[in-house]
Amino acid sequence: MTPLVLTVKDVIEEGPLVKTYVFQHGLRSKPGQFVMVWLPGVDEIPMSIGWETDTEFHLTIAEAGDCTKAIHETVKPGDKLGIRGPYGNPFTYKDYKKIILVGGGCGTPPMLNLAQKATKDGLDVTILLGGRTDKHLLFEEKFKSLGCKVHVATDDGSKGHHGYVTDILEKELEKNQYDCVYTCGPELMMQIVVKLAQDFNSCCQVSLERYMKCGFGICGQCCMDNSGLRICKEGPVLDGKRALEHPEFGKYKRNAAGEMEGFDGCKIN
């Protein structure tokens, strides 16, 4: 629970307002887990673990507010960040042979971690990547280097399918049988993914984001309405059907003050 103070080995510019921070440290995480990242004097925030080897792990951080902006502006190679974790319930694929992953924007890092581990364990992995433009697509070459089948969709048609990544998921599910669908990205996208998986009788695992403070199940900040399920502990990965049981899934989340907010950041009364 005490942060490890780790030196940033490298910073990679991935695209508009997105940077990857490389740490030389073996985390031994499970796919879909996250760490808490502490920038002293600013904040401590949750981040998914992306690319990972026995001696290195990557965090890919999009500028979304005060802490992420401060990390982008001030943290350079050689600087230090506090890291706690790994935490959370991971993606699982025991006994599966053929799986399909759907990553939207900054939800792609945990999909990369899952693809690394699943391909190493001999699974056949297809990844569908969605982004606003071709510049917002993350890790296409890394997925290819792992031997994954890669399909892309962009909102503006600058690369791949012109439209939503869920359009290509529907076509893939019509053509092929997958043991499970995995997804991380905007919650509205994940809601469609879960419903499509249900329509095609496929199991589905989703990774949710909720406001977190402790990250390990003590403070109650990240509880989902009605069930009290803690996203930092029983999540962030949930079975798709379980996610759908929650009235807030795809509709709203709670901010630091516990108020309801839409995914556009507007308060809901």
Ligand SMILES: Cc1cc2nc3c(=O)[nH]c(=O)nc-3n(C[C@H](O)[C@H](O)[C@H](O)COP(=O)(O)OP(=O)(O)OC[C@H]3O[C@@H](n4cnc5c(N)ncnc54)[C@H](O)[C@@H]3O)c2cc1C
């Ligand atoms: C399990 C998990 C994994 C995540 N993985 C990634 C990732 O790989 N890459 C990435 O770019 N982002 C990731 N996020 C989102 C990231 O934590 C927020 O974007 C970040 O906390 C924003 O902090 P801020 O101070 O810059 O923004 P703020 O100005 O504080 O807020 C901007 C938005 O971020 C959300 N946010 C702020 N603080 C927290 C917090 N402590 N916990 C959860 N949400 C918060 C707010 O609800 C708001 O919608 C993840 C979130 C969770 C819960």
Ligand code: FES
């Ligand atoms: S963040 Fe404290 S219980 Fe989840």
